[in-house]
Amino acid sequence: MSTVRTYDDPAALADAAAHYFVKTAQAAIEERGRFAVALAGGSTPKAMLVRLAQPDLIKQLDWLVTHIFWGDERAVPPDHMDSNYRMAREALLDHTPLPAANINRIHGELEPATAATNYEDILRTYFALSPAQKADAQPRFDLVFLGMGDDGHTASLFPGAEAIQEQQQWVSAYHVDKLASWRMTLTPVVLNAAARVVFLVTGEGKANRLRQVLYGPYQPHILPAQIISPKDGRLLWFIDEAAAGSL
Numbered sequence: 001m002s003t004v005r006t007y008d009d010p011a012a013l014a015d016a017a018a019h020y021f022v023k024t025a026q027a028a029i030e031e032r033g034r035f036a037v038a039l040a041g042g043s044t045p046k047a048m049l050v051r052l053a054q055p056d057l058i059k060q061l062d063w064l065v066t067h068i069f070w071g072d073e074r075a076v077p078p079d080h081m082d083s084n085y086r087m088a089r090e091a092l093l094d095h096t097p098l099p100a101a102n103i104n105r106i107h108g109e110l111e112p113a114t115a116a117t118n119y120e121d122i123l124r125t126y127f128a129l130s131p132a133q134k135a136d137a138q139p140r141f142d143l144v145f146l147g148m149g150d151d152g153h154t155a156s157l158f159p160g161a162e163a164i165q166e167q168q169q170w171v172s173a174y175h176v177d178k179l180a181s182w183r184m185t186l187t188p189v190v191l192n193a194a195a196r197v198v199f200l201v202t203g204e205g206k207a208n209r210l211r212q213v214l215y216g217p218y219q220p221h222i223l224p225a226q227i228i229s230p231k232d233g234r235l236l237w238f239i240d241e242a243a244a245g246s247l
Ligand code: 6PG
Pocket: 040, 041, 042, 043, 044, 045, 072, 073, 074, 084, 146, 147, 148, 149, 150, 153, 154, 155, 156
């Protein structure tokens, strides 16, 4: 079951998503003393981070117990212009008192397969899951943000990727032929274990694809965003009027 919330424009959506970040973080910290969130790359997720970095929201969060992760990363160094980590650092993290130890990036500078196993280790350590537990326990993020491409991809789960149907691995590294580049991505094993997953989708260019994803036949190998369905969590779509144009 997913909930669709429609906003007038990208700015209103970014504002609502940033407030949702704060509210979810405050609840998690109240309940369990810490908050773990996975960020997405892309311009729509970036707009939410820029809004969140404003003083009125920054001051509402206990950054000392906020832990930042990523849903995917490009196989580039952290200072590369394509790095999702760099985007988040410039848009938000540099404007917060977040301790460096609370930043859990995917090490895109490593060989992709090594970056994937390294990130799995980071997840296992934070979520205190042993290798033995891996089989039946997954990292459970309090909140995962996702974007959606106009081809229906999300995170770095692109159409046709084997990782879409992954049942064991938490992180996959593979070559995205259409982009001629390597990506590391959380698999649905982790994404669907989250307590809350929020898609951020704007623009007329995604309207038809969004209708297919939300209301069309279930075909996640073609529309990877359809694989996202939290087992024991909430799925929300924050969209703007332009992206809602075909619904
Ligand atoms: C990435 C993202 C990717 C992104 C979508 C939407 O690393 O590029 O994880 O999944 O969220 O492509 O991006 P836009 O919001 O810029 O369309």
